[in-house]
Amino acid sequence: MDKAGLWKQIRQKSSMLCxxxxxxxxxxxxxxxxxxxxxxxxxxxxxxxxxxxxxAYKLNTAFYETRGAKGWHAMEETLLDIPDNCLxxxxxxRGDIGNTSTMYAKAFxxxxxxxxMTIAPYMGIDSVKPFLEFQGKWVIILAVTSNEGSKNFQxxxxxxxxxxxxxxxxxxxxxxxxxxxxxxxxxxxxxxxGTIRSIVPEHFLLVPGVGAQGGxxxxxxxxxITGSGGLLINSSRGILFAGKxxxxxPAARREAQRLQQxxxxxxx
Amino acid sequence: MDKAGLWKQIRQKSSMLCxxxxxxxxxxxxxxxxxxxxxxxxxxxxxxxxxxxxxAYKLNTAFYETRGAKGWHAMEETLLDIPDNCLxxxxxxRGDIGNTSTMYAKAFxxxxxxxxMTIAPYMGIDSVKPFLEFQGKWVIILAVTSNEGSKNFQxxxxxxxxxxxxxxxxxxxxxxxxxxxxxxxxxxxxxxxGTIRSIVPEHFLLVPGVGAQGGxxxxxxxxxITGSGGLLINSSRGILFAGKxxxxxPAARREAQRLQQxxxxxxx
Numbered sequence: 001m002d003k004a005g006l007w008k009q010i011r012q013k014s015s016m017l018c019x020x021x022x023x024x025x026x027x028x029x030x031x032x033x034x035x036x037x038x039x040x041x042x043x044x045x046x047x048x049x050x051x052x053x054x055x056a057y058k059l060n061t062a063f064y065e066t067r068g069a070k071g072w073h074a075m076e077e078t079l080l081d082i083p084d085n086c087l088x089x090x091x092x093x094r095g096d097i098g099n100t101s102t103m104y105a106k107a108f109x110x111x112x113x114x115x116x117m118t119i120a121p122y123m124g125i126d127s128v129k130p131f132l133e134f135q136g137k138w139v140i141i142l143a144v145t146s147n148e149g150s151k152n153f154q155x156x157x158x159x160x161x162x163x164x165x166x167x168x169x170x171x172x173x174x175x176x177x178x179x180x181x182x183x184x185x186x187x188x189x190x191x192x193x194g195t196i197r198s199i200v201p202e203h204f205l206l207v208p209g210v211g212a213q214g215g216x217x218x219x220x221x222x223x224x225i226t227g228s229g230g231l232l233i234n235s236s237r238g239i240l241f242a243g244k245x246x247x248x249x250p251a252a253r254r255e256a257q258r259l260q261q262x263x264x265x266x267x268x
Numbered sequence: 269m270d271k272a273g274l275w276k277q278i279r280q281k282s283s284m285l286c287x288x289x290x291x292x293x294x295x296x297x298x299x300x301x302x303x304x305x306x307x308x309x310x311x312x313x314x315x316x317x318x319x320x321x322x323x324a325y326k327l328n329t330a331f332y333e334t335r336g337a338k339g340w341h342a343m344e345e346t347l348l349d350i351p352d353n354c355l356x357x358x359x360x361x362r363g364d365i366g367n368t369s370t371m372y373a374k375a376f377x378x379x380x381x382x383x384x385m386t387i388a389p390y391m392g393i394d395s396v397k398p399f400l401e402f403q404g405k406w407v408i409i410l411a412v413t414s415n416e417g418s419k420n421f422q423x424x425x426x427x428x429x430x431x432x433x434x435x436x437x438x439x440x441x442x443x444x445x446x447x448x449x450x451x452x453x454x455x456x457x458x459x460x461x462g463t464i465r466s467i468v469p470e471h472f473l474l475v476p477g478v479g480a481q482g483g484x485x486x487x488x489x490x491x492x493i494t495g496s497g498g499l500l501i502n503s504s505r506g507i508l509f510a511g512k513x514x515x516x517x518p519a520a521r522r523e524a525q526r527l528q529q530x531x532x533x534x535x536x
Contacts, residue, residue, distance in 0.1 A: 024367075062368040066375035069337030093364050095388050097415045099292075100330040107334035120363050122390045122410060124417020142390060147365045149392020152439055157427040164424065164432065171420055 001087050001115055002136065003179045003228065006204070009055045009085055010230060014264040017256060018056035018089065018206065019046065020236025021078065022063055027241050029248045039064065039074040044081045046240060049253040053260045056087035056232050058206075059114075075112055087232070088115045089206070093142065095120035101130035109134045116140055118184060118206075121168050125175060132176045139181050141172050143196070146186025146209030165192075169199040178202040178228070187233075190219035201226045210259070211238025217259070221266040235259055269355050269383055270404065271447045271496065274472070277323045277353055278498060282532040285524060286324035286357065286474065287314065288504025289346065290331055295509050297516045307332065307342040312349045314508060317521040321528045324355035324500050326474075327382075347381055355500070356383045357474070361410065363388035369398035377402045384408055386452060386474075389436050393443060400444045407449050409440050411464070414454025414477030433460070437467040446470040446496070455501075458487035469494045478527070479506025485527070489534040503527055 001009070010016055023039045023046075025032075032042040047057065059078065064071035082088050090108045094101070094117070108114045109131075116138035119128055131139045143165045144154055154165045162170070173181065178200070185196055187209040196205070205224060210217045210233055217233065224231045235255070243251020269277070278284055291307045291314075293300075300310040315325065327346065332339035350356050358376045362369070362385070376382045377399075384406035387396055399407045411433045412422055422433045430438070441449065446468070453464055455477040464473070473492060478485045478501055485501065492499050503523070511519020 022368075060368060062364060062371045065333065066371045066379075068340045068379070072336045072340075093388075093391075094361070095363065095390075096330060096361050097413070097417070100290075100328060103330045103334045111334075111336070120361075120388045120390050122363075122388050122421060123361075123413050123415060124420030124422070126415045126417040128417075145365070145391050147391060147394050149365070149394040149396075152392030153390060153432070153436065154392070156432065156435060159425040159427055159429075161427075164421070167424060168421065 003204070006055065006087060007228070007230060010267060013053065013055055013260070014267055015053055015055055015260040016231045016233050016263050016267065017054045017260050018058050018232040018234040019050050019054045019239055019256065020058045020060060020091070020208070020234045021046065022060045022236040022240065024063060029245050037070075037074060037077070039071070040077045043074070043078040045249050046252055047078075047081050049249050050239070050256040051083050051086065053253070053256045054086060056089055057082045058089040058091050058234055058236070060236070061090055061092040079113055088113070089140065090114040090117040093118050093120050095123050095127045097123055097126045098130065101127055105131045105134055109137050116182070118142065121172060128172060128175055132180055139176065140206050141168065141181060141183055143168055143183040144185045144189050144192055146188045150186065150189070166195060166199060169196065173200050173203065178204070182206055182232075184208065187216060187220050190216050190223060193220065193223040197223070197226045197229065200229065202229045204230050204232060206232045206234060208234045208236075211235040217262055221263060225266060233259065233263065271472070274323065274355060275496070275498060278535060281321065281323055281528070282535055283321055283323055283528040284499045284501050284531050284535065285322045285528050286326050286500040286502040287318050287322045287507055287524065288326045288328060288359070288476070288502045289314065290328045290504040290508065292331060297513050305338075305342060305345070307339070308345045311342070311346040313517050314520055315349050317517050318507070318524040319351050319354065321521070321524045322354060324357055325350045326357040326359050326502055326504075328504070329358055329360040343380055356381070357408065358382040358385040361386050361388050363391050363395045365391060365394045366398065369395055373399045373402055377405050384450065386410065389440060396440060396443055400448055407444065408474050409436065409449060409451055411436055411451040412453045412457050412460055414456045418454065418457070434463060434467060437464065441468050441471065446472075450474055450500075452476065455484060455488050458484050458491060461488065461491035465491070465494045465497065468497065470497045472498050472500060474500045474502060476502045476504075479503040485530055489531060493534060501527065501531060
């Protein structure tokens with residue numbers, strides 16, 4: 001899905017919601033755990049309950065990869081269950097070079113048909129470029145993450161006066177277009193959105209951390225949307241595990257709806 | 269294997285060689301490609317031919333993960349073929365947080381029984397700590413990588429006067445001991461070894477880039493060993509694909525032997 005297509009979906013659904021399928025079997029209601037393929041069945045139920053409210057689904061690949069063959073199969077099946085009018089994001093946070101990056105790109109973009117993939121920037125240009133060579137696919141570069149440790153290096157001040165994440169935005173935004181690159185910007189740091197938007201006004205930002213991690217959604221919505229620079233607001237555990245037992249799926253829908261309704265007034 | 273155990277192996281074998289099993293099927297001789305499990309069979313042959321010369325084997329996990337279930341199985345089988353007196357390294361370059369890191373750690377340290385795993389530092393402390401909680405396992409943090417793009421961010425000068433990779437060494441070396449943490453330092457940047465050794469004199473360095481990437485092995489050996497701070501010198505393609513056809517495996521051994529003989533005089 002290209003940038004125009006993504007905006008079309010956002011306006012049609014009055015939503016910038018990305019549902020994070022961090023589908024931890026041990027946290028699912030028992031009646032999902034007892035099925036042959038809990039991740040597939042649970043994801044299918046979550047997708048059915050939220051697909052009119054979400055414009056993107058993000059699979060944290062660790063939850064699948066670490067289950068070996070079964071997990072890989074669950075990713076394949078889940079991707080088939082996500083409607084084509086939703087962006088399919090592999091949250092894999094890869095960062096490797098040349099040939100290795102190309103292999104990861106082929107695995108996630110071609111074998112699994114994801115539309116987008118998260119990438120760590122530490123290794124520089126040859127860790128990002130191979131992913132940009134895939135037509136119609138998105139690379140989502142980690143800029144400011146939502147975790148505590150983001151302070152260790154991302155906020156380091158450089159000699160130039162910029163912080164490291166600003167340098168990452170400056171440098172990497174020259175490697176492709178705003179129809180190829182998005183950035184991860186954690187909702188736990190809304191104070192940096194002004195600066196971020198002055199560097200990348202037209203890029204989409206993928207914003208994790210509004211749910212369990214306590215980010216400020218309203219501050220993000222207020223300062224995060226500029227020109228054609230939209231947002232994808234991710235909630236994972238906040239939606240997936242909103243309710244218990246029989247109420248799990250209805251509660252997931254209610255939480256998705258609550259977030260969508262908070263977003264709607266900000267979408268022009 | 270702990271630090272003392274690793275030094276014991278290095279002295280016994282007069283070698284700091286790490287063989288990188290970047291086992292790309294398309295580059296193997298045809299008689300391997302025609303077997304049911306080319307990666308397993310090829311790795312077994314390489315391990316047999318080099319195990320008296322190598323103290324570590326490094327699996328670039330991308331070459332296996334991207335093959336799905338079959339690749340996961342190939343990693344399992346290859347790990348069984350590596351002798352226990354060699355360190356088993358997962359070159360996975362992961363960087364994620366909390367729960368996700370713990371899942372990766374369990375997958376690579378417990379399901380697959382690797383001894384060590386490479387980690388990207390961009391996300392900070394909570395992306396590294398979960399791996400350090402596994403007793404007797406090693407975390408190998410990317411400091412200076414051997415690729416062209418390493419200049420983009422790793423060499424950025426900070427306000428403090430340090431380069432980013434120096435800050436990474438300074439900060440992360442406080443998160444664990446030199447029996448838990450190693451660093452990736454590319455052989456293509458031997459000019460930084462002095463600085464690196466002034467910050468982390470007692471840590472092991474994993475040094476890629478001596479083969480195909482053209483790093484200077486002698487400069488690395490001369491400046492890279494200090495006190496108990498040893499080296500693991502990695503060669504992947506340079507060994508695996510040293511020869512063609514019937515000569516592939518004998519040529520791999522000759523190349524491993526050539527590297528070992530270059531290293532031997534530097535080992536005390």
